[in-house]
Amino acid sequence: MSLLERIRTEIVQSGAMPFERFMELALYDPDDGFFGSGPLRSTKAGDFLTSPEVSPWFGRTLGRYVGDRLATLGAPRVVVDVGAGSGSLLEPLLAAVAPLPERAVAIDASPAARRALRDSGYETLSDLHQLAAPVRGVVVANELLDNLPMRLAARVGDGWEERWIGLEGTALGLVAAPARVETAEWLDRYAGPVIDGGIVEVQLAAHDWLLRALALLESGSIVVIDYGATAEELEPRRTIGTLRTYRAHHLGPDPLLEPGATDITADVNFSALLGAARDAGASAALHRQDDFLVAHGLRDRLAELREMELEHARGADAMARLHVRSEIKDAETLLHPRGLGDFRVLIVEK
Ligand SMILES: C[S@@+](CC[C@H](N)C(=O)[O-])C[C@H]1O[C@@H](n2cnc3c(N)ncnc32)[C@H](O)[C@@H]1O
Incomplete structure (x- = not known):
């Protein structure tokens, strides 16, 4: 039975499905989920091109921050990359860190990614909780939190309604459902200004992920890099919301059409993550990716x-010149003010 058929059956048997359950199945189902099954996704031949896939200068530059941070911590120290994908971030990052941390761990939910990471020689885990004991070091996550299952909500008058998944004939469609207590609490605190009828992705799983990462850290930093912005900056995007799909480097179809066949993602609400970190007693700062990379030497x-x-x-070495030219072009892409440079870098220190 296809994933779409299984989702339909679950709705027929149990009623409308919370959006986060739909996203969990579409992305992480072990048989048909976009990340839970199938090939490695974050490569040039795959579905999206991330900063580390565009240029090794991303990892090298982030490595300067990581190296400086590790130098303030006592051994043993660990560097953890969560959602490590092909390993294209960890390799240049570690190459820029001296002395090397005593331990480097690559974590990914995708079996294909874990195989690639293991083949590259990394200690590999499938989830953050497997790290177990508190560690000293730096945890990085590039383009991870935009994938964590979200609830979906709409502004209705002064209040909120959730949007769950129901059936319109045989097709999946959004249906209204009352806002659960934690949904409404998150929205009241972090949604920012939203017009009547506006759509918001409720990122409770991202919030929980950050708290879990903080709990695992005895001392050190968490670096979260992603598309998104503060709640205020996201206001113009709160009419139809920011939920979207990607496939083969292009925007894909409606998320409800082909569950498991596309990435499902949304802009990260960094105000919510700043709030979660500060409530937990950590210090937190938000930067644009271009500013962060320049501050750590990329312009030089x-x-x-x-x-x-x-x-x-x-x-007159034309080949060598061409090679360097293309390296420059790729590195400049990381700073494009309306592209990767507009990503946000959240630094949480404990
Ligand atoms: C957009 S890719 C980014 C990969 C890599 N960080 C990069 O920048 O190229 C997201 C990665 O996160 C992994 N992933 C998604 N959800 C995860 C989770 N809950 N825990 C660990 N890895 C996850 C996916 O399998 C995928 O490899």
Whole structure:
């Protein structure tokens, strides 16, 4: 039975399905989920291109922050990459850290990603809770929290309604459901201004993930990088909401049409994560990705690369020049103010 058929059956038997249950099945079902089954997704040949897949200078530059942070902590120290994908972040990041941490762990929910990570020699886990004992070090998560199952809600008058999944004939459709208590509490605190009828993704799982990561950390930092913004900045996107799908590097179809066949994602509400971190007693700061990478030396590295390109041009080494040119172009993509540079970097320190 296809995943769509299984979802239909569950709705027929148990009634409308909470949106987060639908997203959990669509992304993490072990037989048909987009991440739970199938090939490695975050590669050039896959479904989306992330910063570490675009350029190793992302990991190298983040590595400078990580190295500085590890230097303030006593051994043994660990670097953990959650949602590590192909390992394209961890490799250049660790190469930029000296001395190396005593332990490096790659965590990914996808069996295909875990196979790739194990083949690269990393200690590999499928979930953060397997780290067990409190650790000292840095936990990074690039483009992870936008995937964690969300609830979906609409502003109705002064209050809120949830949007669950029901059936319209044989097709899946959104149906109204009363807002659960935690949904309404999260919305009242973090949704920011939303017009009547506006749609908000309620990111309780991201909130819980951050608290779990903080609880595992004896001391160190959590670095969350993703698309999204503060609640106030997200206001113009709160008419139809930000839920969307990706497949083969392009926006995909309606999330309800082909569960399991596309990524389902939404902009991360960083105000909620800042609130969660501060409520837990940690210090937290939010940066744009372009500002963060420049603050950690990427502009200087780019200047060095341009100098190298000129030297190759003077020496008439066309191939070497072309190689450096393409490295520069990829690294510049990380800073594009309306592209990857507009991502946010949340630093939580404990
Ligand atoms: C968009 S990809 C990003 C991969 C990598 N961080 C990068 O930047 O290239 C999201 C990754 O997170 C993994 N993932 C999704 N949910 C997860 C979870 N709850 N725990 C661990 N990994 C998860 C997916 O399998 C996928 O490899």
